[in-house]
Amino acid sequence: MSIAQKPNYLDSELGIKSWLTTLDHKRIGIMYLLVICVFFIVGGSMAALIRAELLTPKGDLLTSDAYNKAFTIHGVTLVFWVLIPAVPAVLGNFCLPLMIGARDVAFPRLNLLSWYVFTIGGVFGIMAVIFGGIDTGWTFYTPYSTSFSHTSVVLAVTAVFITGFSSIMTGLNFIVTIHKMRAPGMTWFRLPLFVWANYATSLIMVLATPVIAITVFLVGLEKVAHIGIFDPALGGDPILFQHMFWFYSHPAVYIMILPPMGVISEIVACFCRKRIFGYEFVAYSSLAIAIIGFIVWAHHLFTSGLSTYSAMVFSFLTFLVAIPSAVKVFNWTATFYKGEIHFESPMYFAIGFIGLFLIGGLTGLFLASLGTDIHFQDTYFVVAHFHYVMVGSAIMGFLGGLHFWWPKITGKLYAEGLARWAAVIIFLGFNFTFFPQFILGYLGMPRRYHSYSDEFQVLHVCSSLGATVLGFGYILTFCYLLYSVKFGAKAPKNPWGAKGFEWVTDSPPPTDNFDFKPVMREEAYAYKPDYEAPEVVHERA
Amino acid sequence: MSAHEQELHLGHQFEDLKQQIESYTIGMWIFLVTEVMFFGGLFTAYIIYRAKFPEGWVHGHHHLDWRLGGLNTLILLTSSLTMALAVRAAMLNKWKPQVLFLVCTVLLAFGFMIVKYFEYSKKFREHIVPGPLFAHKDDPGQELFMGLYFALTGLHGFHVLIGILVISAITIRTINMRRMRQDFIPVELVGLYWHFVDIVWIFLYPLLYLISK
Ligand SMILES: [Cu+2]
Numbered sequence: 001m002s003i004a005q006k007p008n009y010l011d012s013e014l015g016i017k018s019w020l021t022t023l024d025h026k027r028i029g030i031m032y033l034l035v036i037c038v039f040f041i042v043g044g045s046m047a048a049l050i051r052a053e054l055l056t057p058k059g060d061l062l063t064s065d066a067y068n069k070a071f072t073i074h075g076v077t078l079v080f081w082v083l084i085p086a087v088p089a090v091l092g093n094f095c096l097p098l099m100i101g102a103r104d105v106a107f108p109r110l111n112l113l114s115w116y117v118f119t120i121g122g123v124f125g126i127m128a129v130i131f132g133g134i135d136t137g138w139t140f141y142t143p144y145s146t147s148f149s150h151t152s153v154v155l156a157v158t159a160v161f162i163t164g165f166s167s168i169m170t171g172l173n174f175i176v177t178i179h180k181m182r183a184p185g186m187t188w189f190r191l192p193l194f195v196w197a198n199y200a201t202s203l204i205m206v207l208a209t210p211v212i213a214i215t216v217f218l219v220g221l222e223k224v225a226h227i228g229i230f231d232p233a234l235g236g237d238p239i240l241f242q243h244m245f246w247f248y249s250h251p252a253v254y255i256m257i258l259p260p261m262g263v264i265s266e267i268v269a270c271f272c273r274k275r276i277f278g279y280e281f282v283a284y285s286s287l288a289i290a291i292i293g294f295i296v297w298a299h300h301l302f303t304s305g306l307s308t309y310s311a312m313v314f315s316f317l318t319f320l321v322a323i324p325s326a327v328k329v330f331n332w333t334a335t336f337y338k339g340e341i342h343f344e345s346p347m348y349f350a351i352g353f354i355g356l357f358l359i360g361g362l363t364g365l366f367l368a369s370l371g372t373d374i375h376f377q378d379t380y381f382v383v384a385h386f387h388y389v390m391v392g393s394a395i396m397g398f399l400g401g402l403h404f405w406w407p408k409i410t411g412k413l414y415a416e417g418l419a420r421w422a423a424v425i426i427f428l429g430f431n432f433t434f435f436p437q438f439i440l441g442y443l444g445m446p447r448r449y450h451s452y453s454d455e456f457q458v459l460h461v462c463s464s465l466g467a468t469v470l471g472f473g474y475i476l477t478f479c480y481l482l483y484s485v486k487f488g489a490k491a492p493k494n495p496w497g498a499k500g501f502e503w504v505t506d507s508p509p510p511t512d513n514f515d516f517k518p519v520m521r522e523e524a525y526a527y528k529p530d531y532e533a534p535e536v537v538h539e540r541a
Numbered sequence: 542m543s544a545h546e547q548e549l550h551l552g553h554q555f556e557d558l559k560q561q562i563e564s565y566t567i568g569m570w571i572f573l574v575t576e577v578m579f580f581g582g583l584f585t586a587y588i589i590y591r592a593k594f595p596e597g598w599v600h601g602h603h604h605l606d607w608r609l610g611g612l613n614t615l616i617l618l619t620s621s622l623t624m625a626l627a628v629r630a631a632m633l634n635k636w637k638p639q640v641l642f643l644v645c646t647v648l649l650a651f652g653f654m655i656v657k658y659f660e661y662s663k664k665f666r667e668h669i670v671p672g673p674l675f676a677h678k679d680d681p682g683q684e685l686f687m688g689l690y691f692a693l694t695g696l697h698g699f700h701v702l703i704g705i706l707v708i709s710a711i712t713i714r715t716i717n718m719r720r721m722r723q724d725f726i727p728v729e730l731v732g733l734y735w736h737f738v739d740i741v742w743i744f745l746y747p748l749l750y751l752i753s754k
Contacts, residue, residue, distance in 0.1 A: 104554035106564040172571045180564040181554070210575045214582035218692065227671045227688030228681070229586055234671075235597075235681025240589060244582055512553075 006515075008411065008508040023108035024511055028115050029093035030409070032085060035119055037478075039081035042129070046074035048471065051433075051464040059451035067450035068135035069151065075138030076156060077129075080163050081122050083394055084252060087259035088205075089118070089170055091401045092198045094409055096174060098502035098509060099192050101183025101518035106176040114169035121163030128155035137448065139249070142230035142241040146222040154223050157216040164213040167255070171205030174198055183501070185520035192500055192524055193269075193282055194401075197262025200286035204251045204258075204293065212248035215241065239304055246297035254293045256390050257357075258286055260397020261328055264350045267404050268332045270498040271347040272339025275525040278331045285324035292321050299368060303377045311370055318368035325361050329354060344496065345416055348423035349400030353393050356430065360388030363438065378448075381441025384434045392430045399426070399477060406481065407495045411508040412488030418480045426473035432466025499525055549724045562726050569730045573737050576700075580741055583693050587748065590685050597682015602752040604669045604687065606660065610750035613656050614742065620649035621739045624708075628732045631725035636715055639728070643712040646735065650705045657698055690749055697745060700738045707731050 009026045019027055049070045053061040062070060093111065097104055105111050128134055134156045136145040145153050178191070178199050218229050219241070228234025230241045269276045276282055298306055298314040306314070332354055341347075363385040366372045376382055399422075407413055436459040441447075445456050452460070494503040501518050502509075555561040591598050627642035664687070668676040671688040678684070711731050715723065 102554065106554065107568060108552075108554060168575050172568060172575070175571055176564050176568045179567060180560055206571055206575050207578055210579035211582050214579050218582075218586075221692060225672060225691075227692060228685055229590075229688060229692075235590075235594065235685050237589070237593075240586060244585070 006506065006510065008506060009511045010411070010508050012511050021112075023104070023112055025093050025097050025105050025108065025111055026409070026509065026513075028111050029090050031115050032089040032093060032118070035115075035122055036082050036086055036090065039077045039122065039125075042126075043074050043078035043082060044471065044474070046070045046077070047467065050074060051467040053450050054452075054460045055464050057452050057454050057457050057460075062450055064450050065135065068137075068448070069133035071448060072134050072137050073129050076134065076160070077125060078391075079138050079252075079256075080160055081118075081125060083256040083390055084167060085118065085170075086256075086394070086398045087263065087401060088174070088198055088201055088255070089114075089166075091263065091398070091405060092174065092194075092201075092259060093170070095405055095502055096177065096195060096198055097181065098408075098505065098513055099195055099500055100178065100181060100186055101501045101514070101520065102177065102181035103512050103514070105173045106181055107173050110169050110173055114166040114173070117169065118163055118166035121159050121161075121166065124155055124159035124162060128152040128159055131155060139245060140216065140219060140241075141245075142219065142222070142238040143232060146219055146230055147233070154220055157220045157223075160216050161213050161220070164209045164216075167205045167209045168213075171202035171209070174202040175206065178202075183518045183520055187520075189280065189283070190520055190522075190524050191283075192262075193265035193276060193279070193286075194259070194262035196283040197258045197265070197286045200290040201255050201258045203287075204255050204290050207294070208248045208251040208255075211244060212252075215244040215248065218244075239301070242301050242304055243298065246300045247294075250297040250300065251290070251293040253386070253390060254289055256394045257397075258289060260353065260394050260401070261286070261357075263397045263401035263404070264332060264353050265328075266498075266500075267346045267350040267400055268335050269525040269527070270404070270496055271342045271344060271350070272335050273342070273497070273527040274335055274339040275523065275527065276331060277334035277337075278327075279524065281327050282331050285327040288324035289321060292317065292324070296321060299373075302370060302373050315368055315370050319365065322361065322365060322368075325357075329358060329361070342496075343420075345419035345423060346400050346404040346496070348420050348427075349396055349403060352423055352427040353396040353400060355427065356388055356392035356396055359435075360385060360393055363388065376441055378446055379441035380437040380445045380447055383447050384437035384441060387434050387437075392434065396426065396430075399423075402481070404496070404498075405502070406484070407491030408502055408507050408509070410485050410488070411491050411506075412484045413491045413495065414484035414488055415480045418476065422473050422477045422480070425469060425476065429466050429468075429470030429473050433463050433470050434466070436460070436462040436466070499527060549722070565726055565730060569733050573733065576737060580693075580696070583689065583696070584744075587689050587693070590682070590689065594682025594685060597680055597684075598686050598752055600677070600680060601683040601686030601690070602750060604664065604667070604683075605690070605750045607750045609656055609660050610746050613653050614746045616649050616653045616656070617739045617742050620646045620653070621736055623649065624732045624735045628725065628729050631715075631723065631728040634722060634725075636719040636723070640712055640715055643708055643715065643728075647705055647708050647712070650701055650708070653701055654698065654705075657694070693745055693749070697738070697741050700741070704731075704735050704738050707734065 009024055013022075019031065022028065049062065050067070053059065053067055053070070059067065093105070132152045134149070134151045134153060136149050136151070136153060140153070140157065178195060182191070218227075221227050222230055226234070228236045230236045230238050232238060265276055265282060296314060296318045298310060299318045302311050302315075363381070367376055367382060367385060403414070403419055440456055440459045440463075443456065445452055491507045493505070493507055495507075496503075501514070501520075504518070505514050549558060551558060552561055555564070623642045623645040627639050627646065630636075630639035630642060664670055668674050669683075669687055670691065671684050675684050675687070708731060711727055714727070
């Protein structure tokens with residue numbers, strides 16, 4: 001190349017130290033991605049162990065104690081260090097300031113601090129795994145966790161406690177950033193829907209995370225100082241733990257799923273070359289999910305002695321969540337109608353997301369109904385349901401977003417053909433893994449057992465084979481993405497022909513995000529000419 | 542933008558001071574909301590167990606000395622006043638009274654912790670700390686009350702300690718930057734935090750010390 005290249009955020013400063021002290025939201029997003037990958041490998045290998053054990057009806061590969069630890073470590077690591085931070089802390093961190101036309105988040109130092117807190121919490125988590133593991137299940141139910149388990153419960157809850165603060169910091173940062181850092185002309189109803197989704201998510205992070213913090217703090221205190229709040233022997237009530245735990249952990253599911261929903265809105269709009277159908281409804285549905293999500297927690301306690309009337313109220317409220325969720329699905333599909341549809345890899349992931357979310361969401365209704373829930377409680381039906389939402393959909397959305405913004409993040413193009421295959425493999429592998437589990441649950445196979453009766457074996461073998469395909473899909477994705485960083489072709493500014501501020505700046509963007517002063521002069525997703533022509537004012541060039 | 546304002550530090554991510562001030566202010570309020578949720582979990586436990594063990598609560602509160610609690614209430618309320626005066630001095634850009642009032646606030650906060658120390662150590666001596674050695678093992682309500690007492694006041698005391706650190710830091714900053722025109726926003730935000738810590742105590746004092754049949 002004849003002219004020297006402009007420095008971008010990746011090469012403006014080099015060396016480990018420049019990364020560890022960076023205040024750049026884009027670099028912090030990538031640092032989050034690296035830590036998340038480590039935990040994905042830990043949690044994923046536990047899943048492999050679990051699926052290998054379940055190939056045969058006898059508990060032969062793992063002892064029941066080892067099996068308890070395997071699924072606990074699987075759940076804890078993947079929930080707290082992968083699913084919760086994946087989209088907001090990686091893609092949100094990277095894209096949100098770019099999308100609203102800001103140079104950075106409102107509090108860059110706090111942003112870096114959140115990464116350190118997250119990583120330190122992660123180190124505690126790893127220590128809990130090394131020093132004896134933990135066998136309570138990711139839910140830490142009392143009084144088992146406080147009075148009976150002899151594993152590293154204290155280390156694990158300390159890890160969750162610490163990590164919670166990184167979530168709070170990210171949420172706080174995003175809320176202030178979205179309120180105060182928007183470029184001129186970027187009104188609330190011109191915001192990309194990914195920003196709306198992250199706004200709703202941040203509200204949950206800020207309001208719910210402190211409650212899990214105090215809850216696990218009390219578990220730790222109970223374990224160390226015996227204050228008795230959850231201990232029936234001391235007059236305490238273990239059910240109170242369930243209430244407090246689910247007050248966070250139900251909304252936490254929306255921390256995992258709302259941001260991927262935002263990603264899907266971006267991808268669907270871009271690859272249909274069309275404004276999202278019913279933009280305002282989709283925006284408000286994120287807020288509605290966040291708000292209703294706070295008043296449904298007791299649906300996890302239908303079989304824990306909840307009174308009939310509270311159970312009916314919570315069942316009804318849980319059904320309400322279906323409305324805003326369905327609004328999203330209907331509006332995405334309506335966007336396809338008369339759209340100029342381009343089938344490129346992010347779109348594959350987005351369509352996969354819609355399919356998996358549909359199944360995951362609808363099976364949730366079985367569990368919201370009081371009668372059926374009693375049959376399905378603690379069976380593989382529940383396992384399949386929440387994996388469809390928290391893993392299938394959330395990871396599909398995360399990968400979709402990662403593929404969509406990868407050229408922007410790295411400045412490189414990945415192997416498009418392989419990416420399409422990966423999306424298909426992951427979709428099929430996922431369904432093969434978890435669909436049989438619905439049937440298993442329906443037939444009465446309880447969760448969290450390493451041995452089972454012979455009649456379940458066929459379905460378990462299906463599930464384990466599916467998991468192998470799924471694992472292969474993830475590994476394939478990991479390989480070609482990593483390959484593209486080194487050997488990929490250089491990405492243009494806007495490889496997809498997408499709308500939005502992030503696509504008018506360079507790939508990868510400069511440290512300050514824009515070489516010009518972005519001004520929003522059109523509606524969001526103005527793909528069709530009936531909106532004003534796009535315009536960017538170059539003032540700082 | 543006036544020449545004065547140019548001296549104030551503007552973060553690279555912000556366009557102007559107004560945006561910076563508003564961002565920090567909203568950020569602080571959101572932080573306080575998270576604090577409310579944090580203490581909220583414990584207050585919920587308090588309400589539930591008070592309804593479950595009304596007797597234990599009455600017996601439990603006899604272990605607490607309402608005079609010492611009242612003294613601490615007085616100390617914290619006064620410290621809120623000195624904090625407010627420090628913020629006012631900062632707004633008027635008078636660094637000397639500002640430092641004076643901040644130091645008063647820190648001293649009062651220490652006073653609070655000293656009273657708390659005497660209260661706690663008395664309870665350890667008398668074995669009314671939850672655990673195997675608890676003196677009234679026959680009454681689970683009392684033990685739960687004391688458990689919540691330590692959890693609530695311990696967490697509150699931790700917030701007082703953080704307050705001491707932050708207010709000291711802001712005092713040193715004020716002294717170092719005395720020759721410059723200063724931004725009063727940091728003092729104001731620390732003040733907000735301190736008033737929050739005060740308000741939590743205003744709830745804790747009657748809920749823990751002033752229980753009657
Ligand atoms: Cu739930």
